[in-house]
Amino acid sequence: MTQKESCIFCEIIAGKEKAWKLFEDDKCIVILDAFPINEGHVIIMPKQHVKDIFEIDEPTFLHICKIARWIASETKTVLKAEYVNMVTASSIIPHAFMHIIPRYDYDLMGLLPDMENKRKMSNEEMETTYKKIRGALDGFRKKNKRKTS
Numbered sequence: 001m002t003q004k005e006s007c008i009f010c011e012i013i014a015g016k017e018k019a020w021k022l023f024e025d026d027k028c029i030v031i032l033d034a035f036p037i038n039e040g041h042v043i044i045m046p047k048q049h050v051k052d053i054f055e056i057d058e059p060t061f062l063h064i065c066k067i068a069r070w071i072a073s074e075t076k077t078v079l080k081a082e083y084v085n086m087v088t089a090s091s092i093i094p095h096a097f098m099h100i101i102p103r104y105d106y107d108l109m110g111l112l113p114d115m116e117n118k119r120k121m122s123n124e125e126m127e128t129t130y131k132k133i134r135g136a137l138d139g140f141r142k143k144n145k146r147k148t149s
């Protein structure tokens with residue numbers, strides 16, 4: 001089995017694994033993190049299978065940064081977050097991605113998120129969060145005619 005065949009993110013990108021997909025275009029995909037550390041914790045990844053951010057080609061990385069900032073901005077507004085962290089971290093998943101983590105004054109995690117501190121969110125909570133963020137992104141795209149799926 002090649003690395004790509006055993007990669008959960010490639011399975012999600014191919015539509016073979018379920019995920020709360022918030023956005024995708026030809027270069028990247030954005031989903032809710034299945035094990036969030038805060039409400040609205042999402043991850044963004046290139047569609048191309050590369051093992052970490054250092055292997056992403058520069059135009060794709062810049063594109064991902066641009067989309068990440070947009071997602072972070074819309075998420076911050078719709079979830080009334082105090083701030084949003086955008087971080088890369090080491091992972092057991094061999095596919096590059098970046099965390100986008102809304103921060104709230106009550107989360108008591110300090111300047112940077114505590115990546116080990118997963119929150120238990122029910123399916124209903126995940127769906128509610130998904131609908132809020134998706135609604136904000138769709139609203140933005142309608143208003144600004146962002147050409148993406």
Ligand SMILES: [Zn+2]
Binds near residue numbers: 008009048049050095
């Ligand atoms: Zn992959």
